[in-house]
Amino acid sequence: MNLPTTHSIGTPGQPWGEAEKALWRSRQTRKRSYATDVLGVVERLRGCFDVAEYGRLDYPPESFPLFAIRSREWRDDLPCALVTGGVHGYETSGVHGALQFVDLRAADYAGRVNLLVVPCVSPWAYERIHRWNPLAIDPNRSFRDDSPAPESAALMSLVAPLRKRMLVHIDLHETTDSDESEFRPALAARDGKAFEPEGIPDGFYLVDDAEHPQPAFQRAIIAAVAKVTHIAPADAKGEIIGSRVVAPGVIEYELKKLGLCAGITDAPYKTTTEVYPDSPRTTPGQCNAAQVAAVCAALDYALAARS
Template identity: 65%
Template sequence: MNTPTHHYPIGQPGLAWGPEEISQWRARQQRHRSYAQDVLVPLEGLRDRVDLQPYGEVVYGQERYPLVAARSRDWQEGRPVVLVTGGVHGYETSGVHGALRLLERHAADLQGQVNLLVAPCVSPWAYERIHRWNHDAVDPNRSFREPSPSQEAAALMRLVRPWLGQFAAHIDLHETTDTDETEFRPALAARDGKPFEPGSIPDGFYLVDDTENPQPVFQRAIIAAVERVTHIAPANDKGEIIGSPAVDRGVIRYPLKALGLCAGITGAPLTTTTEVYPDSPRVTAEQCNEAQVVAVLAAVAFVRARHA
């Protein structure tokens, strides 16, 4: 993979973007796919298996995106609640389609096991444009705080608020892609007026645990399950994955709440962020979607064992 060494085509080196630069960036973004067709239509087709719960609307000018989550049809008070989120970064495709596949293939089987709440596409504008940021060049996955600068993050926080204190686990479905290094990190450096420092993309699946509430046994259970579907990212010669120390095989840690990350919104005792690598020549899109599903099923099995 070639690492860009030239300056990002928007803004001036050393100067953070203002409204003019953000407008220039937005003008470069093109719609490549349909949130309505890819997400809302499949959700409608699942009404026989789940209850659909509208939880707001993302509005950018004339563009309106209804936000819809899915809930277990047999939701019962006192049963552990498991939250699954996908598409917090809209370009991370298997997060969205993995969440939908989970509902399609396993929602009925999971009835009676846990109260399942799934928000399959948190950032629909970015999903359509295959981008990390929202319309305002804001990263939703650094915006889960009050007050939030992201409509998408604010809506999801409102959705989960009634069940705070009841969540047993939260699995946030993500990808790490080659475009992180070729587009999104250079754009981030330019937006913030900072120099771009080249890095590397790990080849394989890994997880992000919570620095403030590490759960190594939980993470290992997920890694063991996912390894049957796709390969696990090795640490580099510095013992790091994506610039962070590998604390276990295929596991790093971030301070979730301090960084405003989605996986920190529930206060659940068990949290993880999956990171699928779809650009590897060793995997297919099918494997990427299935890895997300397997990660969730392993997490649910862990919750059930803990609450048995």
């Protein structure tokens, strides 16, 4: 893969201003339909689940309703679990894996846990297959008070009443070749920094919470996903994307400090999945199935540990 050394927008070493962000935004084109791919599926799921609009993103001339899917038999005596996808809109299996879990497996957990599933946090980015929102902001570094990203703020508002009741939060992501060829160079240019390639791991991995690690929980998810797709190995430095591998297929981040989605609740069991869809060893169907397997393994482990 030929990697760019500089980005086509901006002046090397100088952060973007509004003119550069406007130029970047003008180059983003709609490539797929949130209404068809996501809202159409959500509408079909209304027959078995409660569906509610929890916010709306207004990016004139467009407006995107945001939807959450809940267990129909919600009970105050049950623990709660949060599944999020599409925080980065370009990460396809995060969105479709979340929807596939609701469609195929969520009913298995009826009466055992209250499920809250938000399949597509960032619909503008989903349609443009991008990491950022139209403000050139990464929602997954913006889960903090007074968030500059409307996507992040809306999700935090939705989850706030349940933050202390969550047993599990699993946030579904992908690491793609375009991270290295497009998104990280753009990030470096936006911030006036030099782009330093890190490499793309070939396989699935997880990001645990460095402040409250749950290694057995992570191992259980890795074991389940390994039956569906391959697990990313450590590189020659014993790292994955610049972070030390603490167990096969597991690295750690300080979730809340970095403003990451997986840090928005007090759930004792939390993780971020990372599927690698560009591998010649996997298919889109396997990527979706890996996300579903990860969600089910997370729920199964947490519920067993609680009993």
